[in-house]
Amino acid sequence: MDRSPVVTILAGRTRRLWQPLLQQLRIAHELGQRCVLIVPEHYTLQAERALISGLGTQGLLLAEVLSPSRLIQRVRDRAGTGQRVPVDELGCSMTVMRALEKSRADLWFYYSAASFPGFSPKLARIISAMKESRLTPEALLEHIADWPESALQSKLHDTARVFTAYQELLSNQFADEEDQAQDVFRRLQQSQLFAGAHIFVYGFDMFTQKLCDLITQLSLQASQMLVTIVSDAAQAPDGEAFEPVRDSTQHLMDALAQHNTPYRFVWSDNEAINAPADIMHLERHVLDPTRPRFEQPTHAVRLFAAPSPYAEVRNAAEYIATALRSGVPPSRIMVLCGNFERYQGLLDAVLRDFGIPAYIAEKYPLTSHGLVRA
Structure with missing residues (x-):
């Protein structure tokens, strides 16, 4: 019986x-279930704000918001x-440097x-990726055993040899990031810290091996899990752009x-978003290689050919100031730069001249911004 x-x-x-996700979270809370929302690093605060926005002041009482690092630390x-x-x-x-000398x-x-300077860190990253992918040095050597002699075969042979020496040096005394992760997963399963919880996973762009491992381990003790991913079908106009995402989703389902663990995969309703027609056209076709034209008059999308970077930034500042005066909160406005180094000083000076409150997020990826994930 299934x-x-x-x-x-x-x-x-x-x-x-x-x-x-909000709808299922409400239902789970009404049934008295413990709810846990797992989101990417740097997105926890925005997720908490989104819960308050969607569920009112009680939003934070309905779910614990954790990033993977917070969960691991717990x-x-x-x-x-x-x-x-x-x-x-x-x-x-x-350790890789010592392994190179040893082998x-x-x-x-x-x-x-x-x-060569810098060679050890590069090889360390390769070994880390192999460990994360569960590729052992023995399996690599077996795979290339029948290959004809070539530079690639020699590189892979040497990588396997250094990998073996690296593992021997770590032995049972030291633990790299992957070893530490596996120890956490074992303790997670033994401790049953999330037993019976309704777990939600939201905001990730891809299912990496580590994220797949985390979801899989949590699924063994959760009562229910809802895992969301931004993607589209292969036959969609821009479906080719989401092929890596679909591959990673298949990897999660295989795990x-x-x-x-019983699972099901479903596509969300593909209803039109609440946005002007030109914005909807961009949302539907921005990754479409055929680049279909938008034949209607545009209202929400404007193009401005500036004679200089300063004029470009000043024009953007004028639009931002107008939006702020009309009641749009600063948190709902974003400025994207194709060349950040070139525009950072201009943006900082011009926005300050216009009295516009701005925060330049140099160290965080674009996808961590709440406006992108809204």
Whole structure:
């Protein structure tokens, strides 16, 4: 007899995923379930604000908002940590350097490159990616055993040899990031910290291996999970742009199946967004390689050919000032720069001259901004 799905993967375009999540969160809360909302790093504050906006002041009382790092830290605080000494990125590079020296006699291609500046950190990142993908050095050597001799085969052979020496150096004394993650997942499962919870996953752009592992482990103790992802079908006008997202979603479903976790995949309703016709056209076709023309008059989208960067920034400031006077809150206004280094000083000076409150988010990715995820 088939079991009811524990995990629902809801895929759809931006602005069509948040409301279904809020609806399910309300239902879960009314049933007395503990609710946990997992969002990307740097998005926790915006997610809390979105909960208040969508559910009123009680929004924060309905769900715990956690980023993956916060969740991992909670597991460590409540379930402890292993005895192996944690090794950071610099420590991994130093360990790879020692592994290169240890395996130098077995190297074909990296023998001379081992001493080049910057080589160890690059190789450390490759080894980290292999560990994250569950690719062992033995499996890599077996895979290339029948390949004809080539530079690529030699590189992969040497990578496997260094990987083996790297693992031996870590042994049971040290733990790199991947080893630490696996320890957290074991303790997460043993502690059952989220047993019976209704867990929501929102705002991620791709299902990385680590995120798949986290979702899979949580699914083993959650009563229900709703996992959302911005995507579109292959036959959509811009469906080709979402192929990596669909591949990562399939990877997540494969991981759930391997753990015998019942799941279902559904597309969100593809109703039109509440926006002007020209904005809807952009939303539907901005990634479409055929670039269909918008034949109607434009109202919400304006183009301005500025004679200079200063004139361009000043024109943008005038529109922003007009929007602020009409009641649009500053948090709902965003300025995007194609060349940030060129425009940063101009933006800072001109917006200040216009009395416009602005924050230049240099260190955060565009996708962490709440306006993008709204």
